Amino acid sequence: MTAYIIRRILMLFPVLFGMSVLVFSIIYLIPGNPAQIMLGQRATPEAIAEVEKQLGLDQPFYIQYFDYVGNLLTGDLGTSIKTKGAVAAELFPHLLATVELTIVAMTIAIFIGVNAGIISAWLHNTIADYAVMVFALVGVSMPVFWLGLMEQYIFAVELSWLPSTSRTNALTDVNPITHLYLIDTLIQGEYAQFKDVLRHIILPSVALATIPMAIIARITRSSMLDVMKSDYIRTARAKGVKGFIVVYKHSLRNAVIPVMTVIGLQAGLLLGGAILTETIFGWPGLGRYIYDAIQARDYPVIQSGILVVATIFVFINLIVDLLYAVVDPRIKYN
Amino acid sequence: MLKEYELQVKGLRTSFFTDDGEVPAVDDVDFYVREGEILGIVGESGCGKSVTSLSVMGLIPKPPGKIVGGEILFKGEDLVHASEKRMRKLRGNDIAMIFQEPMTSLNPLFTIGDQLVEALLTHKKVNKKQARQKAVEKMKLVGLPRAEELLDDYPHQLSGGMRQRVMIAMALMCDPKVLIADEPTTALDVTIQKQILKLMRELNKKLNMAIIMITHDLGVVAEVCDRVTVMYSGKVVEESDVKTIFKNPQHPYTKGLLASIPDIRDKVDTLYSIPGNVPKPGSIKRGCRFAPRCQFAFDRCFEEDPELYEVSEPNHLARCFLLDEEGEQQ
Structure with a gap:
C-alpha cells in the first residue's frame, strides 16, 4: 500500500x-x-x-x-496589476467560497445520483428505472444558467422562500476562520447566521449539482447492471443473503470505481470555478475571480487562478486513485 | 427400506419469455435425490441442466425466466410457490450450491473469511468469533492448508483449485441437506479435478449429504455418482443407476455420449462425436427432440413425442420409441 x-x-x-x-x-x-x-x-x-x-x-x-x-x-502567487495586492491573499477567500459551494453541491449530487442509479439498476426495466433515466437525461441536457434563472424565478421571486443571490444577507457579517461559512458560523455558535448562510447556498448548490447528479446516476446504473450479472452476485444470492445487502454491500463496492472516477472529475470541474453559476447567483467564488481578472487583463491573477485550479484537479484525482486502492485490494499488488 | 427423498422434482417446466415468445429451457423434468446419495445430471451445453438447478434454488432471473409448471419438493415442501423470504431461508442453509467458475464466483473485494462467515451469520444465531471458528473447521474439512491465514486473504491470492475448495467450504457452512454442484470441476485442470471429485465423494459419505452433480462429463458421473439422469434439450431422456447406464444404455443419445468418450486402448484416427448440435430450445415443435440427430430415427419419431418407457431392469427409464413394445406390435 x-x-x-x-x-x-x-x-x-x-x-x-x-x-x-x-x-x-x-x-x-x-x-x-x-x-x-x-x-x-x-x-x-x-x-x-x-x-x-x-x-x-x-x-x-x-x-x-x-x-x-x-x-x-514560498506561497507567493504574484501581485495583482489591478489591485496591487498579493494574489494569494485575494484568491484564498474566493477559493474557499467555491470549495464550500462544491462540497454542498457534490454531496447532493453523490447522495441522490448514486442512490438513483442503484434503484434504477435494481428495478431494471421498470417504471422506476425509466423515470430515473428520463430525469438523468433532462439533468445532463439542461443548461445550468437556465436552471439557475428558473430556480431564482420560482423560489426567490414567485415564492420568496429563498434568497436569490450572494453568500449572506447584507447585514450578516460572518467572522471568517476557515472561510467555509457553514463551518465558521457553526463553530462560533452563530446559529442565526448559519441559517442565513444555509439559505443562501441552497439554490446555487442545487443548480450546480444537477449535471453531476445526472452523470453519476447514469454511471452508477450501468456499472451496477454489469456487476449484478456477475457470478459472485449469484453466489451471494445462493447463500441466502438479503437483496438489500446483495445490492448495497456486494454489488455497490464492485460498481463504485467508475463512479468514483466520475465524481473526481466532476468535483474537479466544479472547483475550477463554475463561472456561470457563480455569476448568476452572485457567488464570490474562484470562477468569478478569474473571470473578472480576464476582463481586466490581470495576467498574474489569471496565471495563478489557472495554476490553482489545475493543481486542485490533479490532487483530487490523486485522492481518487488512492481511494481505488482502499476499495479494491487487487490494485495494491499490481 | 429406501431412504426418503430429500429433494424431488416433478414435471418441472421453466421458460424464458423473450421478444420471440416463450422459450422452454426445461420441459417436464423429473428427478429425485435421497439422503446420502449422489445424483448425476448429464447432458451437453444448452440442454437445461443449469436452468434446472437454478430453478431449484429459486435463482432464475425473472423476468425473463419463470417456472411455468411442475413441483419442486424439498422434504415434501413445495418450493415453486414458496415466498422469496422462505426461499432465502432455505438457500445456503438447507440447499447450497457451488458453481462452475471458481475464478469469478467469489467476490474479489471481500476476504475469504468474510465470504465464508456470511452464510452462517445470515442463517444462524452465532457471533463473529464462532463463525470464524466454523469457517476454519470447514476449510480444514475440504483440505485447505493453513486455514487461519487464508481467512484474511483475498480471492485473487488463491489458485483455481483452492478457490473451488473455498466455494465448497462456503456451501458447507450451514451443513446443508442438499448440495447442488453445477459443473464444479469443468474449469479446473485434470489433477485438481480428481482431487475435487474425491473430496465431494468423501464429504458425501462423511456428512451423509445428498449431492446433485451437474456435468457434461460421463467420466465424472462414473467416478462419483450413484444414479444418473441424462438430459437432452430440456427433457430427461434416460434415468438409471450408474452401473446400468454404462453397461446397458438404452437411449441413442446416451449411447452416443458413451461412444464419444475417448478410449486410450482404441487406435482410431478420428474420435466419435454425435453429429449435429443441441437444437435451440423451442425450435423443435413436434416429435422426439433427438430425432434429427438420431441414426435410428423412423417416421413416428418425427411425429410424436415419446414418453419415458420402463426398461427391463428396475428403475431404468428411457424416452425412446425403440422401447415401446406395444407400439411395435401395433
Whole structure:
C-alpha cells in the first residue's frame, strides 16, 4: 500500500512541472508586449518599463521561470496589476467560497445520483428505472444558467422562500476562520447566521449539482447492471443473503470505481470555478475571480487562478486513485 | 427400506419469455435425490441442466425466466410457490450450491473469511468469533492448508483449485441437506479435478449429504455418482443407476455420449462425436427432440413425442420409441 502511494505521488511531479511551464508561458502567448497590453495604448514608456521590471520580463526566460517557481514554492502567487495586492491573499477567500459551494453541491449530487442509479439498476426495466433515466437525461441536457434563472424565478421571486443571490444577507457579517461559512458560523455558535448562510447556498448548490447528479446516476446504473450479472452476485444470492445487502454491500463496492472516477472529475470541474453559476447567483467564488481578472487583463491573477485550479484537479484525482486502492485490494499488488 | 427423498422434482417446466415468445429451457423434468446419495445430471451445453438447478434454488432471473409448471419438493415442501423470504431461508442453509467458475464466483473485494462467515451469520444465531471458528473447521474439512491465514486473504491470492475448495467450504457452512454442484470441476485442470471429485465423494459419505452433480462429463458421473439422469434439450431422456447406464444404455443419445468418450486402448484416427448440435430450445415443435440427430430415427419419431418407457431392469427409464413394445406390435 505504501509503495503504491509513494509511486502515485512521484507521478505528480512531471504533471506539476508541465503545468507550471504551461501556466508560466501564458504571459508569452500574449501578442505584442504584455506590459503594453496590460497598461493600454496610452501608457508612457516609463510605465511600461516599470511593469516589465515588475513582471521580470527584462530577465532571460529560464531565470524568469525559476524565479516564478521559487515564488510559487514560498506561497507567493504574484501581485495583482489591478489591485496591487498579493494574489494569494485575494484568491484564498474566493477559493474557499467555491470549495464550500462544491462540497454542498457534490454531496447532493453523490447522495441522490448514486442512490438513483442503484434503484434504477435494481428495478431494471421498470417504471422506476425509466423515470430515473428520463430525469438523468433532462439533468445532463439542461443548461445550468437556465436552471439557475428558473430556480431564482420560482423560489426567490414567485415564492420568496429563498434568497436569490450572494453568500449572506447584507447585514450578516460572518467572522471568517476557515472561510467555509457553514463551518465558521457553526463553530462560533452563530446559529442565526448559519441559517442565513444555509439559505443562501441552497439554490446555487442545487443548480450546480444537477449535471453531476445526472452523470453519476447514469454511471452508477450501468456499472451496477454489469456487476449484478456477475457470478459472485449469484453466489451471494445462493447463500441466502438479503437483496438489500446483495445490492448495497456486494454489488455497490464492485460498481463504485467508475463512479468514483466520475465524481473526481466532476468535483474537479466544479472547483475550477463554475463561472456561470457563480455569476448568476452572485457567488464570490474562484470562477468569478478569474473571470473578472480576464476582463481586466490581470495576467498574474489569471496565471495563478489557472495554476490553482489545475493543481486542485490533479490532487483530487490523486485522492481518487488512492481511494481505488482502499476499495479494491487487487490494485495494491499490481 | 429406501431412504426418503430429500429433494424431488416433478414435471418441472421453466421458460424464458423473450421478444420471440416463450422459450422452454426445461420441459417436464423429473428427478429425485435421497439422503446420502449422489445424483448425476448429464447432458451437453444448452440442454437445461443449469436452468434446472437454478430453478431449484429459486435463482432464475425473472423476468425473463419463470417456472411455468411442475413441483419442486424439498422434504415434501413445495418450493415453486414458496415466498422469496422462505426461499432465502432455505438457500445456503438447507440447499447450497457451488458453481462452475471458481475464478469469478467469489467476490474479489471481500476476504475469504468474510465470504465464508456470511452464510452462517445470515442463517444462524452465532457471533463473529464462532463463525470464524466454523469457517476454519470447514476449510480444514475440504483440505485447505493453513486455514487461519487464508481467512484474511483475498480471492485473487488463491489458485483455481483452492478457490473451488473455498466455494465448497462456503456451501458447507450451514451443513446443508442438499448440495447442488453445477459443473464444479469443468474449469479446473485434470489433477485438481480428481482431487475435487474425491473430496465431494468423501464429504458425501462423511456428512451423509445428498449431492446433485451437474456435468457434461460421463467420466465424472462414473467416478462419483450413484444414479444418473441424462438430459437432452430440456427433457430427461434416460434415468438409471450408474452401473446400468454404462453397461446397458438404452437411449441413442446416451449411447452416443458413451461412444464419444475417448478410449486410450482404441487406435482410431478420428474420435466419435454425435453429429449435429443441441437444437435451440423451442425450435423443435413436434416429435422426439433427438430425432434429427438420431441414426435410428423412423417416421413416428418425427411425429410424436415419446414418453419415458420402463426398461427391463428396475428403475431404468428411457424416452425412446425403440422401447415401446406395444407400439411395435401395433
